[in-house]
Amino acid sequence: IGIMNSAAFDEFVGEEYRQVRLVPRSLEAQITEFNSWVYDKINNGVYKAGFAECAEVYEREVTSLFQYLDKLENLLDKKYTDLEAEYGKNNKDKILDRYFAIGDTLTEADVRLYPTIVRFDVVYHQHFKCNLATIRDDYSRIHTWLKNIYWRHEAFQRTTDFTHIKLGYTRSQPRVNPIGITPLGPKPDIRPP
Numbered sequence: 001i002g003i004m005n006s007a008a009f010d011e012f013v014g015e016e017y018r019q020v021r022l023v024p025r026s027l028e029a030q031i032t033e034f035n036s037w038v039y040d041k042i043n044n045g046v047y048k049a050g051f052a053e054c055a056e057v058y059e060r061e062v063t064s065l066f067q068y069l070d071k072l073e074n075l076l077d078k079k080y081t082d083l084e085a086e087y088g089k090n091n092k093d094k095i096l097d098r099y100f101a102i103g104d105t106l107t108e109a110d111v112r113l114y115p116t117i118v119r120f121d122v123v124y125h126q127h128f129k130c131n132l133a134t135i136r137d138d139y140s141r142i143h144t145w146l147k148n149i150y151w152r153h154e155a156f157q158r159t160t161d162f163t164h165i166k167l168g169y170t171r172s173q174p175r176v177n178p179i180g181i182t183p184l185g186p187k188p189d190i191r192p193p
Contacts, residue, residue, distance in 0.1 A: 022108040041068035050128025076141035151193040162189035
């Protein structure tokens, strides 16, 4: 709803959320540019790799996916480093209060990125063979961003069902997983803050 920057649905949300704008005009160009490569190379990149019908396509797509995860890691590292310089390394709460993909508050960029990143280790890594690295062990800044979004914003916790994510992929795509076995891990689904 907020993505549309519309008041058409205000009657359905609490007063405190009616003024939330996920695409502030001052960040619109940055968010649009970010979303364009995130969608094509990360959000859709996992599917391009996972549904590849030959090794050549799979290898090209999974390599591209990880190149763009590297790009995202670098972007978030710069953001985190700049916030550390501003607040000091020991002031984690102030840093995390402003640790978002674009800007200093939650924007559409975070909302669009979140589903792919939260699903990455629990399903895309094994199910779609996007297994060159994990978010939790190999992308420290993306992992910090994910934990920040999930643990500090209750709406993300309430709307993320890890069992549903795992079963939804592993039991509904027989071409990718013909037996329908659902891996037990990783554990925990998301690490504590």
